[in-house]
Amino acid sequence: MRKTLSLIAACGIVNSVNAADLTVYTYDSFVSEWGPGPQLEATFEAHCQCDIEFIAVDDGISILNRVRIEQDKTKADILLGLDDSLTEITRKEGLIQPHGIKLDTLKTDLNWHDPNFIPYDYGFFSFVYNSDKVSEPAVSLKELIDSDASVIYQDPRTSTPGQGLMLWVKAVYGNQAPAAWKQLATHTVTVTKGWWEAYSMFLEGDADYVLSYNTSPAYHVIIQDKPQYKAALFNEGHIAQIEVAAISKYSKNPDLAKQFLQFLISPEAQSVIPTTNWMLPVINNIELPAVFDTLIAPKRIGFTPKEIAKKRKKWLREWRSTAN
Amino acid sequence: MLNIQDLLLELDGWPLRYDLQVQAGEIVAIQGISGVGKTTLLNLIAGYLTPDSGTIAWNQHVLNDLSVEQRPVSMLFQDHNLFEHISVLENLCLGFKTTASIQVPIQSIKNAAAYLGVDEHLNKKPATLSGGQRQRIALIRTLLRPEAIVLLDEPFAELDPVTREKAALWTRDQAKTAGKTVLLVTHQEEDVARVADRKVILT
Amino acid sequence: MRLHWLAYSFVLGLTVLSFYGLISFGNESLDTSLLQDSYFYSILGFTLKQALISAVLSVGLAIPIARALYFLPHLPYKKLFLAFCLLCFVTPTLIVITGLVALLGRSGFLTPWLNTLSDNHWNIYGMSGILIAHVFMNMPLAVRIIYLELQSIPETSWKLASQLKLNKADCFRIVEWPTLRNTSILLLCFIFVLCFNSFAVVLALGGGPQSTTLEVAIYQALKYDFNIPEALTLAWTQLIVAGGLYWLISRFGSLSWKNVDSSRNVWRPKKGTISIQASKVMYGLAWIILLLPFVSLIPGLLDSKLSRPDIQAISRAAAVSIGLAIIAATLAMSIAYALLHPIRQAAMGAKLKRLWLLESVATHTLISPAMVLSVGLYIFLLPRIDIEQWGIVFVILLNTALVIPFAVKKLKPRLLQFDQQYNRLARSLKLNRRTLWRIEWPFIKEIYLATFGLVLVLALGDVAIFSIFGTTEWTTLPWLIYGYASSYRIAEASAASFILLILCALFLFLLEKLVHKKLALRPLMNQKLTDEKQHKEGDTHA
Known part of the structure; x- marks a missing residue:
């Protein structure tokens, strides 16, 4: 850990700071004091007798952009916080190396065989509603889109849930997607830049449904003791978001990096993540608070990362021109 | 000697020409109808305007290429002095080059202020004073500054007849004692008689 | 090298490096195919449309309010109102948006009423929300500037007008309009440019892909597609349109950011009872409208129960924010002063072209896309320096660069006034640099401090730059608010927002208050100065 950066540094007299043994690029909320970062850091440092440092940027896409710019000058040993929609681009840019970790402990549902990326948590994009206000929630995406219930979702150009909805509509409607977007636009309150704007507006009562994750209700129960927030289960199936980590091609300590990835899918780490990052564990037999059993467990539908990488731009354009 | 030779300046399409010699220690009143270029002449000598041709020389040294700051000139403007x-006192202490050995002549300043009846205002801000009081204060500083040439642009315009006479006599006395060379722009014949050695009428 | 040319190299250098950073990355050029995409024109059209309507509404509403203030010199709390106007302009957008949503959002306090009026069609998101937020932030500034401009109408004009028994319309046409016209046009342009470059408001209240401004499109292109050619094309478009317009207008004159002078008892024509009542009502309404979004934050505040670590985090972030903002504001004020040096020289030499050129360079960060500036610099610096260690320095430097135009614009009139009044005298007295500064300082001090407050508060609200260069160890208050909000902690977020708002108000009022105290001590002098300013100012501006 590096907290030596002092006011003096800002004034130009920089203390010499020892580089950490392992540098992890991740997104902000992962390392916030309520996120999994601090606990994982303490546990892993005790394990390895080493010093790890998190460098946090806005979100997953910013991690990728940063290593794209830095190329071989990057400080990163590990990129943590990309998701399955970004794996193909990252691979193509040649920024990562194979992890060489056996994947047989992972949940079989995930069907994960990627040689470069290790999944560390996942969740299903879902529409969350307040059951005090909505007594009969929609049971399918089609029902929701054809209804007149007010909806807030995120911009697919700037947010992963937004992109998730784009894939969802595409998976359910196929060529009919433009008509579906038009229909949805008639009862959309707003399309926000990021997840939190949408979610906080929803909590303020600005909409009946908000696009979020199937795990969101767990937060309200565990932290706030508010059981009324629920995720709607849609019978067409849901799009999953799988969050992943990988070793930088330019890592100076690939062995330790591999050790850290291994640690990420260990029961120790996996039991921390669900109640701090509010996502599901990627291995079985993790003991979780009871509310996790009440979460919806949707069927998984969607596209392969390769398909997404190929068609994303076209689909975005389609959304851009019809979601008015 | 202040020697102004073949000086030419075209201002807004009007050519202004000056030829004038003033002996060291002489006091000359400049007169002429409005717009004839009296203030312009002072501005040329002080260095605020650059002539198109001709020379301004002081004791054989040509002043033309010197900046305002380098010229041996102390000038009183019509306003904004x-x-x-x-404060008034702070204003009065400006314009004296001070070193370890040379101090602001604070006693002379106070004496002059007392003589001209403005000594009770020294700690006030200029804005609280009348036009006449302000003019006397500026006059004191202009004359006491250690510069050989003094340019006065209508220095008594805002004074009442009694004060006017007092200030005029003080100005002459001060200039003569210190051996200053003075150019005085005025419209009043009585100023000329009281202060000047001779008068020049610009046409 | 002289200090002021160093200042010019600083402001130009940042821009050049950031464009260099973008252009050199992968040697990418402009994406001209974008110019054939209808999406591009719909963005451009929307950007222009919302900026134009925002500007017209802001100025149109400001004129009657400013006239009400002007013709009723004894309105209660008028000085507070004018200070409050400035606060509305500089309040971090984050807070304005939260307040407006609490007020006009789906479950806002006024929404049921609006729904009855609009037959249940009320929706803040989209054009209406963007316009409301833009007008809320810019109209008060316009009120302030127009009011102060009206005050500079000489008493003699009114006396003459009443002597000549001019009717109301002629009075307006002959006495007020010449003053109002110039200011209004400049304000229209200034507000147009601010709204043209609007970012946070459009992102938060836009409500869909149809309401995208160029700045937002640049953000999306840079951040999510990493499409640098597209971003560059958009950036150049923005620079050319906003810059072209701004520079064109700035050739005709410049806005004077006057300070509120202590009220002078200038004779003004008496208004009829009806128009007095109407003005009073308008004044009251203006107060209510400007206060409402802030008041609507209070219930959220009462809802929050802050834990000890929260209080610690908030106070720490507040301390960091204040520290960073003070450094940035101090730097900006010094650099602005240095930038103005050659501008003053040019003004005194009546070299108008040079003056215009220098001023354009000094204030160009007002129109250059902030997103390009920060992202470009980020790309340039990332492979070259340790961003974790030095990032905070660039947070300060970029914030400095972005507030410099405001400092330059506010300081300029006062310094030019000083030169106009005193330059000849100062030169005649052969004052050296130190003495000159000793005399100049008390002359500019009031405006200097008020400007310091203004740029301090502007820097205090930054999130855009911090989101790129900031590090967690230096979390600022606005960034903490985003942090709270993104982890479902809405109550903590509104509490922290409120504290940020109070800090802004405190700095702004404190520094204006200092000024007023000083003025109260020498009312006469001030009277004199303003009188002098009146007949001087006409020819001060190029």
């Missing part, structure tokens, strides 16, 4: 936001 005082900084409004600092």
Whole structure:
């Protein structure tokens, strides 16, 4: 850990700071004091007798952009916080190396065989509603889109849930997607830049449904003791978001990096993540608070990362021109 | 000697020409109808305007290429002679090059202020004073500054007849004692008689 | 090298490096195919449309309010109102948006009423929300500037007008309009440019892909597609349109950011009872409208129960924010002063072209896309320096660069006034640099401090730059608010927002208050100065 950066540094007299043994690029909320970062850091440092440092940027896409710019000058040993929609681009840019970790402990549902990326948590994009206000929630995406219930979702150009909805509509409607977007636009309150704007507006009562994750209700129960927030289960199936980590091609300590990835899918780490990052564990037999059993467990539908990488731009354009 | 030779300046399409010699220690009144270029002449000598041709020389040294700051000139403008936001005394102490050995002649300043009846205002801000009081204060500083040439642009315009006479006599006395060379722009014949050695009429 | 040319190299250098950073990355050029995409034109059209309507509404509403203030010199709390106007302009957008949503959002306090009026069609998101937020932030500034401009109408004009028994319309046409016209046009342009470059408001209240401004499109292109050619094309478009317009207008004159002078008892024509009542009502309404979004934050505040670590985090972030903002504001004020040096020289030499050129360079960060500036610099610096260690320095430097135009614009008239009044005298007295500064300082101090407050508060609200260069160890208050909000902690977020708002108000009022105290001590002098300013100012501006 590096907290030596002092006011003096800002004034130009920089203390010499020892580089950490392992540098992890991740997104902000992962390392916030309520996120999994601090606990994982303490546990892993005790394990390895080493010093790890998190460098946090806005979100997953910013991690990728940063290593794209830095190329071989990057400080990163590990990129943590990309998701399955970004794996193909990252691979193509040649920024990562194979992890060489056996994947047989992972949940079989995930069907994960990627040689470069290790999944560390996942969740299903879902529409969350307040059951005090909505007594009969929609049971399918089609029902929701054809209804007149007010909806807030995120911009697919700037947010992963937004992109998730784009894939969802595409998976359910196929060529009919433009008509579906038009229909949805008639009862959309707003399309926000990021997840939190949408979610906080929803909590303020600005909409009946908000696009979020199937795990969101767990937060309200565990932290706030508010059981009324629920995720709607849609019978067409849901799009999953799988969050992943990988070793930088330019890592100076690939062995330790591999050790850290291994640690990420260990029961120790996996039991921390669900109640701090509010996502599901990627291995079985993790003991979780009871509310996790009440979460919806949707069927998984969607596209392969390769398909997404190929068609994303076209689909975005389609959304851009019809979601008015 | 202040020697102004073949000086030419075209201002807004009007050519202004000056030829004038003033002996060291002489006091000359400049007169002429409005717009004839009296203030312009002072501005040329002080260095605020650059002539198109001709020379301005002081004791054989040509002043033309010197900046305002380098010329041996102390000038009284028609207005804006005082900084409004600092005290009268602070204003009076400006413009004296001070070193360890040379101090601001504070006693002379106070004596002059007492003589001209403005000594009770020294700690006030200029804005609280009348036009006449302000003019006397600026006059004191202009004459006491250690510069050989003194340019006065209508220095008594805002004074009442009694004060006017007093200030005029003080100016002459001060200039003569210190051996200053003075150019005085005025419209009043009585000023000329009281202060000047001779008068020049610009046409 | 002289200090002021160093200042010019600083402001130009940042821009050049950031464009260099973008252009050199992968040697990418402009994406001209974008110019054939209808999406591009719909963005451009929307950007222009919302900026134009925002500007017209802001100025149109400001004129009657400013006239009400002007013709009723004894309105209660008028000085507070004018200070409050400035606060509305500089309040971090984050807070304005939260307040407006609490007020006009789906479950806002006024929404049921609006729904009855609009037959249940009320929706803040989209054009209406963007316009409301833009007008809320810019109209008060316009009120302030127009009011102060009206005050500079000489008493003699009114006396003459009443002597000649001019009717109301002629009075307006002959006495007020010449003053109002110039200011209004400049304000229209200034507000147009601010709204043209609007970012946070459009992102938060836009409500869909149809309401995208160029700045937002640049953000999306840079951040999510990493499409640098597209971003560059958009950036150049923005620079050319906003810059072209701004520079064109700035050739005709410049806005004077006057300070509120202590009220002078200038004779003004008496208004009829009806128009007095109407003005009073308007004044009251203006107060209510400007206060409402802030008041609507209070219930959220009462809802929050802050834990000890929260209080610690908030106070720490507040301390960091204040520290960073003070450094940035101090730097900006010094650099602005240095930038103005050659501008003053040019003004005194009546070299108008040079003056215009220098001023354009000094204030160009007002129109250059902030997103390009920060992202470009980020790309340039990332492979070259340790961003974790030095990032905070660039947070300060970029914030400095972005507030410099405001400092330059506010300081300029006062310094030019000083030169106009005193330059000849100062030169005649052969004052050296130190003495000159000793005399100049008390003359500019009031405006200097008020400007310091303004740029301090502007820097205090930054999130855009911090989101790129900031590090967690230096979390600022606005960034903490985003942090709270993104982890479902809405109550903590509104509490922290409120504290940020109070800090802004405190700095702004404190520094204006200092000024007023000083003025109260020398009312006469001030009277004199303003009188002098009146007949001087006409020819001060190029």
